[in-house]
Amino acid sequence: MIDTEISKQFDRRSALFLTAGTVLTSVLVLRMLQMQVFNYKNYKKQSENNLFRIQINMPERGKILSRNGSPLSHDAPVYRIYIIPEEAPDLEALVNTVATDLNLTKKRVDNIWKKIKKQPKFQPVLVSENTNWDKLAGIQAKNLAGLHVESGYARVYEMGPAGAQFFGYVGAPERAVPNNPFYTHGISGMEKQFNETLSGVPGQTVMITNAVGRVTGEDKHQFRTPIIGNDIQTTVNDVIQRKLYDALTMHRAGCGVVLDIENGDILALVSTPSFDPNNFSNDDADEYIDGLRHDFAKPFMNKVFEGLYPPGSTFKIVVALAALESGAVTPNETVFCPGYWDYGDRRYHCWEAHGHGKVNLIGALKHSCDIYFYQLALRIGIDAIKTMAVRLGMTEKYITDIVQKQMAGIIPDRKWKESNIGAPWVHGDTIISGIGQGFILVNCMQLAVMMARVASNKRVIPRIINDGTIPKFENMGLKKTKYVLEGLEEVLKKGGTASGSAININGAKMGGKTGTSQVRSISKAERLSGVLTNEQLKWNLRNHGLFVGYAPTNAPKYAVCVITEHSGSSGPAARTVSTIMKELLGEGKK
Amino acid sequence: MIRQTRVSNANMMNFSEKLGRFSLAIFIPMCLVLIISIVVLYSADGGSWHPFALSQLMKIIAGFVVFFVAAFTNIKLWIKSAYGIYAVALLLIILVTFVGHTGMGAQRWLNIGFIHIQPSELFKMALVLVLARYFAWMNSVELDKFKNYLVPTLMMLIPFALIVAQPDLGTAISIALITIGMFYIVGANKKWFIIGAILAVCAAPVVWFGGLHQYQRERIITFVNPDHDARGAGYQINQAKIAFGSGGIIGKGYMRGSQSQQSFLPEKQTDFIFTMLGEEFGFMGAFLLLFIYSVIVAVLFWAAKTCRNRFGQLVCFGFMLNFFIYYFINISMVLGLMPTVGVPLPLMSFGGSSLLSLMFGFGLCENAHIHKDQQLSAKGS
Numbered sequence: 001m002i003d004t005e006i007s008k009q010f011d012r013r014s015a016l017f018l019t020a021g022t023v024l025t026s027v028l029v030l031r032m033l034q035m036q037v038f039n040y041k042n043y044k045k046q047s048e049n050n051l052f053r054i055q056i057n058m059p060e061r062g063k064i065l066s067r068n069g070s071p072l073s074h075d076a077p078v079y080r081i082y083i084i085p086e087e088a089p090d091l092e093a094l095v096n097t098v099a100t101d102l103n104l105t106k107k108r109v110d111n112i113w114k115k116i117k118k119q120p121k122f123q124p125v126l127v128s129e130n131t132n133w134d135k136l137a138g139i140q141a142k143n144l145a146g147l148h149v150e151s152g153y154a155r156v157y158e159m160g161p162a163g164a165q166f167f168g169y170v171g172a173p174e175r176a177v178p179n180n181p182f183y184t185h186g187i188s189g190m191e192k193q194f195n196e197t198l199s200g201v202p203g204q205t206v207m208i209t210n211a212v213g214r215v216t217g218e219d220k221h222q223f224r225t226p227i228i229g230n231d232i233q234t235t236v237n238d239v240i241q242r243k244l245y246d247a248l249t250m251h252r253a254g255c256g257v258v259l260d261i262e263n264g265d266i267l268a269l270v271s272t273p274s275f276d277p278n279n280f281s282n283d284d285a286d287e288y289i290d291g292l293r294h295d296f297a298k299p300f301m302n303k304v305f306e307g308l309y310p311p312g313s314t315f316k317i318v319v320a321l322a323a324l325e326s327g328a329v330t331p332n333e334t335v336f337c338p339g340y341w342d343y344g345d346r347r348y349h350c351w352e353a354h355g356h357g358k359v360n361l362i363g364a365l366k367h368s369c370d371i372y373f374y375q376l377a378l379r380i381g382i383d384a385i386k387t388m389a390v391r392l393g394m395t396e397k398y399i400t401d402i403v404q405k406q407m408a409g410i411i412p413d414r415k416w417k418e419s420n421i422g423a424p425w426v427h428g429d430t431i432i433s434g435i436g437q438g439f440i441l442v443n444c445m446q447l448a449v450m451m452a453r454v455a456s457n458k459r460v461i462p463r464i465i466n467d468g469t470i471p472k473f474e475n476m477g478l479k480k481t482k483y484v485l486e487g488l489e490e491v492l493k494k495g496g497t498a499s500g501s502a503i504n505i506n507g508a509k510m511g512g513k514t515g516t517s518q519v520r521s522i523s524k525a526e527r528l529s530g531v532l533t534n535e536q537l538k539w540n541l542r543n544h545g546l547f548v549g550y551a552p553t554n555a556p557k558y559a560v561c562v563i564t565e566h567s568g569s570s571g572p573a574a575r576t577v578s579t580i581m582k583e584l585l586g587e588g589k590k
Numbered sequence: 591m592i593r594q595t596r597v598s599n600a601n602m603m604n605f606s607e608k609l610g611r612f613s614l615a616i617f618i619p620m621c622l623v624l625i626i627s628i629v630v631l632y633s634a635d636g637g638s639w640h641p642f643a644l645s646q647l648m649k650i651i652a653g654f655v656v657f658f659v660a661a662f663t664n665i666k667l668w669i670k671s672a673y674g675i676y677a678v679a680l681l682l683i684i685l686v687t688f689v690g691h692t693g694m695g696a697q698r699w700l701n702i703g704f705i706h707i708q709p710s711e712l713f714k715m716a717l718v719l720v721l722a723r724y725f726a727w728m729n730s731v732e733l734d735k736f737k738n739y740l741v742p743t744l745m746m747l748i749p750f751a752l753i754v755a756q757p758d759l760g761t762a763i764s765i766a767l768i769t770i771g772m773f774y775i776v777g778a779n780k781k782w783f784i785i786g787a788i789l790a791v792c793a794a795p796v797v798w799f800g801g802l803h804q805y806q807r808e809r810i811i812t813f814v815n816p817d818h819d820a821r822g823a824g825y826q827i828n829q830a831k832i833a834f835g836s837g838g839i840i841g842k843g844y845m846r847g848s849q850s851q852q853s854f855l856p857e858k859q860t861d862f863i864f865t866m867l868g869e870e871f872g873f874m875g876a877f878l879l880l881f882i883y884s885v886i887v888a889v890l891f892w893a894a895k896t897c898r899n900r901f902g903q904l905v906c907f908g909f910m911l912n913f914f915i916y917y918f919i920n921i922s923m924v925l926g927l928m929p930t931v932g933v934p935l936p937l938m939s940f941g942g943s944s945l946l947s948l949m950f951g952f953g954l955c956e957n958a959h960i961h962k963d964q965q966l967s968a969k970g971s
Contacts, residue, residue: 014895
């Protein structure tokens with residue numbers, strides 16, 4: 001048997017082990033309690049983050065529709081082709097085959113390789129985003145291992161560059177949306193403004209992943225079906241929209257808007273030069289966008305609302321109406337135009353250096369006589385002119401809920417000049433305001449509204465969303481518009497400033513007013529030296545050409561304003577309006 | 591002093607006498623843990639018998655054969671063969687160091703035909719046996735002599751160095767602790783432990799720079815600062831902690847441990863099986879296992895204390911130490927209280943070597959308990 005001393009020693013020394021064992025076991029129990037009871041929530045959250053990978057399923061985005069229901073922008077199904085590198089037995093051969101079959105650029109192929117090398121081998125590498133069915137069928141028939149196809153949507157812009165600044169485009173957000181590599185949203189224009197309506201509600205697929213992120217299954221309970229976005233019904237006439245764009249692209253830059261006078265519907269609005277958002281998903285999109293950014297004619301600017309121009313002679317409509325309504329002038333009162341008018345210590349020139357001779361109000365509009373309107377403006381004063389301009393809507397912004405970036409322009413008065421220029425108002429300011437020069441700046445939409453209001457004698461307010469209602473516009477209460485309109489009809493008759501743009505569609509005719517607005521003042525020295533013609537001036541120093549028109553003259557239905565930047569004369573603008581009016585009045589429908 | 595070794599021959603017991611002395615207190619808790627192990631491995635297989643559960647069940651059946659052989663053979667057989675068993679185990683350690691199969695960055699396995707054996711697991715049991723054999727017949731005078739500890743120190747140090755070189759830090763620490771524990775319980779002078787501790791502190795920098803592999807250093811750094819490398823070396827332990835903690839009080843449910851089932855949890859069937867238990871059965875499950883383990887330790891201590899011969903006492907005590915160190919290192923490691931060193935959870939982890947060597951140990955303790963009243967001589971005659 002064990003001797004007693006050794007036995008006692010065993011008892012003594014084993015006490016240390018028992019104590020140590022108890023303490024150490026307690027440590028384990030406390031640690032377990034700490035982790036599983038006190039910090040449970042924290043660990044549980046981490047465990048959930050680990051487990052699920054949410055994949056957002058984008059719904060089909062709503063369409064932007066024209067007035068007749070045809071889509072201006074819509075989603076089209078596309079096939080995204082991607083490669084899962086680890087599944088390909090010969091990765092290089094696979095990439096080469098795909099590159100050849102899909103005509104991928106070298107740059108794209110290089111990018112693909114870059115991604116393959118960077119990512120874990122089980123992660124998909126996007127090869128092509130907008131693959132059409134034909135190419136897809138061809139490559140799918142080869143049944144290549146490692147090649148995957150996923151269907152999704154890509155935005156198609158039916159109008160292309162026509163009104164692209166207004167309709168806008170969609171794109172990936174600046175910061176990538178987690179779990180959703182294909183997420184897009186409205187970046188600009190209506191696509192941005194109506195993003196919530198258009199985008200619908202994304203669905204989700206919840207994938208169960210393992211430690212390295214590999215998908216091992218799906219959690220069906222968390223699946224959500226995407227809800228398709230709502231359509232936006234606009235007032236835009238797609239045919240006119242295209243026509244207006246085509247006509248305007250014959251010039252370097254410009255803008256135009258077409259209104260339906262009866263209900264304020266915006267039938268078309270175009271700003272040029274423009275961009276085609278369909279190109280943004282191309283391989284060379286970066287170069288394309290870069291080129292646009294450097295274009296000094298500002299392709300991204302929506303000039304219909306943001307471009308400010310001196311209205312030039314188109315403003316004579318406002319001055320004439322102000323004078324008539326105030327009774328300061330009768331339609332028949334004449335003024336003699338020798339080509340210039342001296343007032344104070346300054347000589348004011350008519351655009352027609354030889355003069356127009358004796359002209360009354362109608363003749364002054366027809367020939368756009370500056371001398372007549374200098375004197376008329378001085379007679380009624382700037383306040384009367386401003387009051388009429390305000391009534392005709394030239395200080396307002398329109399459809400501000402959709403187009404937030406707008407320039408309202410300037411209709412000056414004494415107070416304005418004192419606070420903005422810091423000098424008192426002088427008669428000279430009033431005189432040049434008579435021909436729409438000086439401080440006056442308006443945008444294209446304001447000119448179109450002015451034309452619509454004068455032509456209809458109603459307080460027309462433009463709209464772009466067709467909500468099915470027919471707006472009732474209040475009467476302007478103008479008594480003398482018929483004299484102005486008579487003058488505007490004369491403009492397109494023989495001898496008028498836009499006689500070359502006259503139209504006659506089954507008796508329906510157009511009235512309107514030309515305008516050329518000086519981008520810079522021609523100096524006395526230049527004038528004396530024989531006057532530089534506009535052709536000799538550098539493009540961006542040349543005058544803008546403007547034309548506001550309405551038709552048919554007997555029952556005004558359409559109002560159009562077109563501005564051609566630096567076109568030198570108003571001819572291009574007038575011809576553009578003429579083209580559009582012909583289309584509107586039915587000639588184009590033959 | 592009466593030399594125990596000279597005490598008369600043990601009367602040979604027949605089988606029914608042995609059966610009558612068989613302790614269910616040792617046997618039943620062991621079986622309970624084995625049942626839990628199969629239940630958890632079935633879940634680790636994702637609700638299947640393959641590849642772990644059935645294979646482990648086979649090993650357990652083999653383990654029972656080993657257990658009963660060890661339990662019911664004459665204890666003298668083990669006294670006689672203690673040095674031989676140690677020699678074989680040491681030989682296997684030497685073999686694995688030079689021709690071993692590398693796994694998880696360490697040479698731990700020997701391939702013998704279709705069986706992979708992990709000699710370091712077998713060695714722990716052999717060490718307990720040989721130390722018990724060595725000290726059992728020394729009297730208190732001999733036990734107080736320093737030179738009597740040199741041989742057992744060498745018996746530990748040689749394999750220790752080889753196992754560190756494999757490198758298998760967990761086992762190395764285990765055998766060092768077993769040896770130190772055995773020295774203490776047999777009555778080694780307390781001063782030596784203090785001197786040994788000072789020497790160990792001095793040797794630490796040498797081991798750190800000269801003895802440890804880069805991955806081991808990294809594990810220790812990661813342990814001290816878990817955010818050091820959350821995706822690399824710290825990944826395993828972080829995932830294990832998330833799995834265990836997210837089990838809560840009652841667990842996520844059997845076969846519903848999302849971390850384990852989705853293979854976030856590495857080594858879930860071997861070293862990290864406790865984590866899986868904790869995730870699926872929560873605190874209740876983990877605590878139950880720890881409780882059974884504690885019962886086993888208590889029963890083994892009781893067996894050691896009540897054993898009336900020194901050899902049986904030391905075998906039971908040594909195995910108790912081994913068993914406690916086993917699960918304490920494993921559980922502290924998976925709970926993030928210790929660096930991950932690669933020690934399986936006794937009777938739970940998938941794998942044969944550890945299971946067989948443990949069941950052999952249980953068998954020996956049972957044997958010691960059956961023969962607790964026998965007087966034994968050093969020659970085993």
